[in-house]
């Protein structure tokens with residue numbers, strides 16, 4: 001059951017945001033963000049099975065792709081897939097010096113998820129059942145994660161209203177100003193949660209002030225469910241714990257690379273809502289360890305999955321297996337064509353079929369061909 005081939009694909013699908021294009025990381029990308037990329041691996045073994053995985057992502061893809069091509073994929077070629085733990089353990093130990101967070105971990109995450117897809121296919125079960133989840137089909141609830149509109153109140157209100165009308169239980173903004181926050185809060189009925197992802201801009205004191213300001217809006221349709229990654233740097237767990245004391249829910253974790261670092265964050269009291277990212281922190285093997293850790297701490301686990309490929313689908317399977325009442329982050333954007341049949345950004349419920357082994361990720365090759373940025377095939 002040795003690995004014979006690893007294919008590395010970057011596929012970028014043009015999309016419309018439903019508003020002005022302001023990018024998600026101002027300063028990083030001077031030009032507008034026009035295609036949403038997935039960096040995927042497709043692993044094949046000598047007994048005829050295959051698995052898909054995804055590594056983060058977006059603007060870091062050239063670096064993750066280079067890690068995969070030059071170091072990570074060649075290490076795995078020819079190795080036995082019988083035990084994922086026996087394979088991934090030495091892999092992590094071989095590469096830890098290149099970063100326990102960042103492109104090296106993203107690349108390892110991609111391979112790990114592909115190995116789980118492959119193992120579940122070999123067992124003839126969908127991944128959520130292979131992990132001990134329910135028999136029959138499974139349903140996962142999506143939440144709408146809006147692009148950044150640069151504070152454009154009309155675009156924020158229009159898209160929030162649209163997502164609420166479609167039946168999403170929560171809308172998340174990527175804005176940073178109070179008028180933008182209020183535009184969303186006032187556009188959605190009280191039963192629809194509004195959350196705010198600000199991507200690490202503020203000092204602890206600045207973030208405490210924002211948390212107080214948000215707390216003061218509680219009477220406006222229930223206010224805001226959480227404030228995500230308010231503090232720079234993201235690993236200032238004690239600082240986050242101080243912000244959390246202001247009474248507004250604090251979430252984060254997409255920039256944490258390991259279960260060990262998550263346990264430090266939880267011990268420090270950094271979060272109400274923990275958001276591990278499967279394509280960043282080690283794939284299915286490490287992501288599944290997060291559920292008991294977070295449950296034991298009495299917190300919520302609402303994963304980061306602002307991507308659309310196998311990592312997105314794997315996140316849905318993990319929720320179905322371990323936290324079926326939690327929500328799947330889904331970018332609320334209109335693709336030129338949905339890249340595969342398991343993603344529909346405007347449908348609040350995703351169904352995982354009991355009849356599709358593994359991830360059930362079976363993209364149409366012609367669709368991928370059309371949107372292909374690069375493809376590399378490595379053979380043992």
Ligand SMILES: [Mg+2]
Nearest residue numbers: 197228254304
């Ligand atoms: Mg985020």
